[in-house]
Amino acid sequence: MNDETKCLHAGYTPGNAEPRVLPIVQSITYAYDTAEEIAKVFDDPTLSLVYSRFGNPTVMAVEDKIAALEGGVGAMCTTSGQAANLLAVLNICGAGDHIVSLGSIYGGTTNLFTVTLKRLGITTTFVSGDDSDAAIDTAFTDRTRLVFGETMANPAMTVLDIERFARIAHAHGVPLIVDNTFATPVFCKPIEFGADIVVHSTSKYMDGHAVQIGGVIVDGGTFDWENGKFPEMTEPDESYHGISYTKAYGKAAYITRARMNLMRDFGVYPAAHSAFLLNLGLETLPVRMRQYHANGLRVAEYLQSHPKVVSVKFPALPSDKDHALYKKYLKGTCAVISFTIAGGRAKAMAFLDALKLVTNEVHVADIRTCILHPASSTHRQCTDEQLRAAGIDEGLVRLSVGLENVEDILADLEQAFEVI
Ligand SMILES: *Cc1c(COP(=O)(O)O)cnc(C)c1O
Numbered sequence: 001m002n003d004e005t006k007c008l009h010a011g012y013t014p015g016n017a018e019p020r021v022l023p024i025v026q027s028i029t030y031a032y033d034t035a036e037e038i039a040k041v042f043d044d045p046t047l048s049l050v051y052s053r054f055g056n057p058t059v060m061a062v063e064d065k066i067a068a069l070e071g072g073v074g075a076m077c078t079t080s081g082q083a084a085n086l087l088a089v090l091n092i093c094g095a096g097d098h099i100v101s102l103g104s105i106y107g108g109t110t111n112l113f114t115v116t117l118k119r120l121g122i123t124t125t126f127v128s129g130d131d132s133d134a135a136i137d138t139a140f141t142d143r144t145r146l147v148f149g150e151t152m153a154n155p156a157m158t159v160l161d162i163e164r165f166a167r168i169a170h171a172h173g174v175p176l177i178v179d180n181t182f183a184t185p186v187f188c189k190p191i192e193f194g195a196d197i198v199v200h201s202t203s204k205y206m207d208g209h210a211v212q213i214g215g216v217i218v219d220g221g222t223f224d225w226e227n228g229k230f231p232e233m234t235e236p237d238e239s240y241h242g243i244s245y246t247k248a249y250g251k252a253a254y255i256t257r258a259r260m261n262l263m264r265d266f267g268v269y270p271a272a273h274s275a276f277l278l279n280l281g282l283e284t285l286p287v288r289m290r291q292y293h294a295n296g297l298r299v300a301e302y303l304q305s306h307p308k309v310v311s312v313k314f315p316a317l318p319s320d321k322d323h324a325l326y327k328k329y330l331k332g333t334c335a336v337i338s339f340t341i342a343g344g345r346a347k348a349m350a351f352l353d354a355l356k357l358v359t360n361e362v363h364v365a366d367i368r369t370c371i372l373h374p375a376s377s378t379h380r381q382c383t384d385e386q387l388r389a390a391g392i393d394e395g396l397v398r399l400s401v402g403l404e405n406v407e408d409i410l411a412d413l414e415q416a417f418e419v420i
Contacts, residue, residue, distance in 0.1 A: 003069060003186055004286045011065035011279075024276045025057040043241070045260055046249070054263055058272035062279050066206075066216050069185040069282075070198050073221030074255040076263065077214060077275060081181060081201020083268040084215030085109055088177055088199050090266075091258045092230055093145045095121030100139045102149035102165075103128055103389030104156045105179070106201075107379040109148075110386060126389055129161055133168060140172045145229065147174060151190055151329070152182040154364065155374050155398040157313040157338045159325035166194030175223040181205075182365075186289040187332045191220035197254065204365035205334060208281040208288055212274050217258060221251035233257060288367075288403065289332060295406045296335030299399070302410055303339050308347075308417050310395065313338040335401035336364055344395040347420050348373050352397065354419035357404070357412040369402035369409050 001009065012022045030049045032038045041048045049055050059077050067075040078084045089099065101113060103126035113124040125139040147169035149160040162178060169176040175196035180188060184205050190198050200206060202214035225233040225246050233253050236242035240260055245253035263269055270278075293316070300314035315326035316333040326333065341348045352360050352371055361370045362377055372378065375394050379387060387393075401409060 001068075006065065006068050007282050007285050010068040011061040011063070022058060022061050022276060022279050024272045026272050027056075028052045044248075046256065052272070053267050053269050054259055056269070056272050056275070058279075059270055059275040062275045062282070063216065065279070065282060066185075066200070066202075067218055069189075070180070070218040071185075071189050071191045071220070072198065072218035072255075074252045075216050075218040076255055076259050077202070077216045077270050077278075079215070079268045079270050079274075080213045081179075081199070081203055081215040082108055082112065083266075084199045084201070084217050085112060085179065087258055087262045087266065087268070088197055088217050089117065089122070089146065089148075091254060091262055092175070092232065093117075093122050094232075096143055097122050097145045098141050098143045099124040100136070100144055100147045100169075101126055102153070102158075102160065103386075104153040104158045105148070105150050106154040106181075107374065107382060109179070111381060113148075114386075128389070129158060133164075136168055137172075144172060145174055147172075147176045148179070149176070150179040150182070151188050152315065152334065152336075154182055155336065155338050155372075155378070155396070156392065157182075157315060157322075157333075157336060159315050159322040159329060161325055162188075162190050162193040162195055162329055166196075169196075170194070173227045173229050182334045182336060183330055184285060184289055184334070186286045187293075187330045187334070191218075191222065193329060194222075196220045196223040202278050202281075203363075205289065205292070206281055206285060207278055208285065208365070208367055209277075210363055210366040210368075212277040212281075214270055214274060214278050217255065219252060219255035219258075221254075223254070225253055237261060289334070291403055292335035292401065293332035295403065295409065296333055296337060296401045298406045299335075299401050299409060299413070300337050302413070303337065306417065308342050308420065310340040310342050312340075334365065337399045337401065338396055339399065340393045340395045341397060341420075342395070343420070345373075345375060348395045348397050349376065350420045351416050354416035355412055356415070357408060358399070358416075364398065364400040366400060367403050369404055369412075370400050372398045372400075374398055 063075040166176045177197040178190040178195040181201045198218040245257040249256040315322045358369045
């Protein structure tokens with residue numbers, strides 16, 4: 001099946017006279033005829049369902065759809081994108097371990113890595129896509145367990161050289177985890193380029209309508225966990241009656257461990273109704289992404305030629321620094337445009353206040369056009385140095401172009417420029 005078809009049909013096929021639309025199975029638990037049958041599921045939770053903290057039919061249908069879209073062997077939904085990032089890391093990192101991450105990532109993830117994971121004893125070294133291979137190699141320690149980056153970074157809109165970072169990660173015996181939120185699998189499938197694990201905030205384009213926070217982890221099934229660095233994946237798990245995830249679940253070892261071990265303990269599994277809403281968004285994802293691309297490109301071209309704009313970061317523009325990477329890895333951009341307004345912080349904030357149609361909101365990838373000033377909001381906690389590493393200028397604004405008629409969006413931007 002092609003993506004458009006997968007978005008409508010993967011994950012759920014009704015049997016004879018069953019509901020045409022994915023049903024909401026609003027039940028915490030599942031009834032069994034015998035105690036023996038429940039015991040069997042405790043031995044192997046992939047057999048069936050016992051409790052909706054590990055799995056639920058509505059959520060699992062959506063997991064299968066997303067795994068099919070990304071080309072993975074399995075997926076697990078979480079209650080937020082942050083929960084997906086947290087569990088994706090904790091599945092293979094413990095106290096004393098180390099992460100190599102691109103600096104140009106979402107501010108919330110920078111915070112997770114530099115503050116909360118640090119308190120748990122997991123440290124991070126940030127690198128840049130502009131660094132040489134030799135410089136990136138020096139960031140690794142013998143405790144490095146993964147490399148992390150974003151396909152198209154929020155909000156810097158830099159493009160990750162996935163093949164290059166996969167090669168570097170694999171040379172050090174660790175997986176590459178890619179946050180594919182902005183690209184969506186419609187525009188890029190990182191596993192095809194060598195990424196091992198893909199994470200998403202489904203709160204963005206996948207949901208699309210700004211109704212439901214969510215996240216997902218997809219296992220590519222490609223990484224060799226038996227290289228001696230990942231005993232939690234290969235050695236018996238005493239908390240799961242001595243199971244070895246690689247021996248029992250082969251290519252799906254990582255995602256099975258994430259569910260059986262981490263989801264059990266952290267309990268950040270979405271409700272069935274949340275997954276139902278996410279599924280509605282997924283059904284139209286390819287159509288929406290194409291229109292986002294068209295609207296985004298048109299607005300980016302307008303901004304690029306505007307005298308009050310210092311610079312525009314939008315990789316689909318031929319003049320963009322990452323345009324070659326964009327052409328290699330992406331079939332389209334999303335409609336997030338980072339641009340810098342002349343006059344710094346004060347002018348940027350005045351511009352936001354002058355907009356009428358475009359909403360000031362802390363979100364991105366809403367179906368309605370919205371705008372945000374990262375330095376005073378999402379990245380408020382970052383030091384100047386972290387802001388620079390994330391590619392954020394004080395006058396930078398992040399515009400998320402929606403699906404209104406693009407002429408109306410342009411008219412609102414123009415009147416706000418006139419005001420400032
Ligand atoms: C929004 C976002 C997150 C966090 O997702 P939530 O669903 O808000 O928790 C993580 N990564 C990226 C790239 C994001 O855009």
